[in-house]
Amino acid sequence: AQSVTQPDIHITVSEGASLELRCNYSYGATPYLFWYVQSPGQGLQLLLKYFSGDTLVQGIKGFEAEFKRSQSSFNLRKPSVHWSDAAEYFCAVGARGGGNKLTFGTGTQLKVEL
């Protein structure tokens, strides 16, 4: 069975600082990997996805993530955080041809200090 671990429950960064949110997955083959962001009271919005090909993927709002098969990781990064990035971030893994049944991590709450 697939699983996702987000080891950091809360992260606080200063505005303008760089950000890295960690995600480790467990899956028997090459997975589909996603990062979603959730603002308070809202649904989840897709930031970026990895299906195949280039292991460094670019997303919306200046985010990027790198798929590292050897480390079973898919960490999310942003070079300079903006106050509006404060939200909860979820990593998710899906099986190819598996009905798109995503397994989500428990989320990382990002706080941005001005």
Add this chain to the structure above:
Amino acid sequence: NAGVTQTPKFRILKIGQSMTLQCTQDMNHNYMYWYRQDPGMGLKLIYYSVGAGITDKGEVPNGYNVSRSTTEDFPLRLELAAPSQTSVYFCASSYEKGRAYNSPLHFGNGTRLTVT
């Protein structure tokens, strides 16, 4: 383009009552899903559907039922509400064509349900 629409946004139920959470999508997606979100637990899959007339259980289906009579609609039914069903419920949809293509999940804005 409305995307995925969920109603109601909020609901308070008494123990033992029943209700239906509505979900509709206008993107002609073949797959639809119901997730519940509890604090610190991420999202757990309740039920999903790969097309009209076809539904299957997810990770936490107990206490819920679903139906998929049309491509657009995927209602979630709670028959005998229990406090453990207090949660935020998200409906989502996607398009999949075997292993050739998966679209990302598109989420609704959620229904916040309290059972007291």
